Each structure stands twice: as structure tokens, then as C-alpha cells.
Amino acid sequence: MNSSPKPDSSSLFGRMAESITKFSGSTAAFVSATALVVVWAITGPLFHYSETWQLVINTGTTIITFLMVFLIQRAQNKDSLVLHLKLNELLAATQGASNRLINAQDFSEEEIKTLHDFYCVLAELAKKDNDLGKTHTVEEAEDNHSEKLAAHAE
Template sequence: MKKQNFFELISDKITCWTGSLWAFIIAFGTIIIWGISGPLFHFSDTWQLVINTGTTIITFLMVFLIQKTQNKDSKAIHLKLNELIAASRHASNRMVDVEDLNEDELDVLHRYYEKLSDVAEKDDDIHKSHSIDSAEKNSEEKNSAIKKAKPKA
């Protein structure tokens, strides 16, 4: 078994388990036991250091496991959305891989979709497409009609 597959298998199992009720109960129990043991250790610096060190190490490692799981989930969601976009005749195929755009480009798209939302709210037909491609087609048709309507000199 490859190291990457082993790491993925282990990280999936750990992140799944750490999100469970039992993991919370164990963590909560550990804190309760630590708190109760305070008087036994006279609330010493070592007593405090034990919980601080333990939680710091666990948190440090969990950041990487959670990020790995988040990356995998994000990639899967993007692939599913890409498939839906590709399968829909009304959706713009330009939206496939939109996650590769920079922040400014995403902001421009966001503003455009806010305008499309405003147009869609005013539209009586809820099934009418309001994608980037339909907007360009409408714009081309409008420009073509304007050119035909202008008197020739």
C-alpha cells in the first residue's frame, strides 16, 4: 500500500472518529478529570503544562488532518458541480473550474450573478435561463436588431 493511500485511509478514519460523540465525551471527560485532579497536584505549573501541551499537540496535528479532509471534500464537490454544469443545457460551461479564478475575478462574477438574480426575480417564467451565455446571446441579438433598425446613410 502506498504511503499516500495509507495516510488518506488513516486521516479519513481519524477525522471521522474525532467528529463523533465518543470523541467529544472522551475529550470532555479528560478535561473533567484534569480539573478534578487539580487539588491533588496543588494546581502546579506542571499540572497546567500537561493539559496545555496535550491540547496544543492534538490541535496542531488536527489542523493538518482537517485541512486534508477539507481539500478532498472541496475537490469532490467541485467535480460534482462541474458534472451538473456540463449536463445542463442551460448552464454556462464557463463556470467549470471557476475556483481557479483569483479573488477579483470571483468578485466580478459575484456582482454579475447578483444582477442576474435581480433579473430572475422580475421574470414571470421561473424556468427561464439567466446564465452568462444566455446574457451574451441576448446582447448579440439586441445589437443585431439595433444595427438592422438604424437607417443606412
Template sequence: MENTTPENEQAPKQRWSDRFDRFALYITRVTGSSTAFILAMGIVLVWAATGPIFHYSETWQLVINTGTTIITFLMVFVIQKAQNKESLAVQLKLNELISATKGASNRLVSVENLSEQELQVLCEHYSAMAELTKQASDLLKSHSVEEAIRDTEEKLSDQTARDSRGLVRSAEDISH
């Protein structure tokens, strides 16, 4: 008797999802290339050049219209899938930067899940903060190299401390 747990049912769905992810990434890379553009332009030029041969018939027009409509329809889904994955990856990277940056507001982690109204409130907050900063400082003045080095050293020191605390906890977990 075959085991039909939800986990076993999820495996085929996950494989199809993974395959479609790879397919969408491949197609967006290929279709976004110079070669793809040149090929598409070539097809349009060949189609246009054959107009007189086919006396600019409705069938001749239907060929390009149908082809471009089908390709556009399918590409919308492929591009959206690739865009969703890329957007999620960027959001995760930004969340990591926020969570790892001393002094950054953790309220902004997963901010993409807020409603439009909540985002507008945050936008107004940061706009007001930017205006106060503009009034209080010279916009042409940048951080010094020394400040950047000091900040980097602090971050590295903090990271080393976190890593060593994690190793101690891991060793304690293993010993128990």
C-alpha cells in the first residue's frame, strides 16, 4: 500500500515548481538577449518582405498577429514568475541588511507585506525625517573614509561576537 501523506503529494508539485522556476529564468535570460532581439527583428523583416508576395492578404496579417499574441500571452506568465522570484530574493537581501545594520529600524523588515495605507504612513515619516536631516546638515558633505572604516570594524566585531556566541551555543547543544 502506497503512503499518501501530504508530504508525498507535495513532492511532485515541488518538482514542477522547481522546473518552471528554472524554465522561467532561462526563458527570461534568452529572450532578454541581443540575439533574441535580432532574431525577432529578422522575423518581422521577413514577414514584411513577404507582404507583396502574399498580396498583403488577411492570412498574411493573421500570421504575425497570431504569433505575437500567443508569444506575448505566454511571456507575461514567464516574466511574472521570474520577476516574483527576483523580487522575493531582493526583499530577503534587504531584510538581511536591515536586520544586520546597527541602528536600522527592524520595523522595515518585510515592509512589502504592509497595506498601501501603512506604506504611505511610513513614507510620510521618512519624508519628514529626510527634511529634518536636510535642514540640519550640508547635503554636499559626505561621510569620511575614517567613519566608514570605523563602522565596518564595528560591524565585523559585532558579527564575530555573534558568531562565537552561536558556536558556544552549538557546542552546548551538542554536549547535552
């Protein structure tokens, strides 16, 4: 028995938004939109390419685009949150991983820059050591690098 709740199962808007998002990314949606534009173009001579004829496609596409921006953003927010949760789970479950990175998406830009700089230093030291899997901290990498330099100097 699966005890995990279905996402957005209690929300009519959630179910509707998910269905529309899935459909809008499908081949059927693209073919439908293309067919609509072709029909609109074919009717041009019938309506003498009037301003109203042009306004129909402009208004329709503007409204659809406006609404799709919000649906796309909603889907991206959900996907991003799920991705962060999965990464947090991996960090929490991995021996030797830094728990300080759990919920890193909530860090300030300054904190993110500090962590980025830390990992850049770590990467540079790991490159010098030619062993990407051996070190876990800048201090360990610096010690390891110093030991190798000392060994080569002897």
C-alpha cells in the first residue's frame, strides 16, 4: 500500500494546472496550435485581412501566453522544490557529505558566493593532487597537497 499522498490531489486548480501543463508540452498541443494559425491565415482573404481578423490572433495568442507563463512558472517551482528535496535527502544520507548544504537554496547570495569560493579552492587543490575522490575539506586537501609537495622535495 502506498501511503504517500498524490501531489495536488485535493486541489481542483492543482489537478487542472498539471493536466494543462502536461498537454501544453505535447505534440497534440503543438499540432493544434499550428492548425489554429493555419486556419486563421486561410481565413484572411475571407475577412479581407481586416484589423478585426488580425486582432483575433493577437488577442488570442497574448491571452494564452499570459496564462501559460504562470502555469510554466508553477511547474518549474514544483520541479525545483522536488529536486531540492531529493538533493537534501542525498546529502543527509551520504556519509561524509556536508549537512551545511541542506536547504542551500535558502542561503543568501553572499553565503552562496562564500560556498562557491570554498568549492573552487577545493577543486583547484584536488586538481593538483590528481585524486578527485580523496579529499573532503579544504583543510584536508591543503594538508594532502603539502604532504605530496614535501614527499617530492625529499
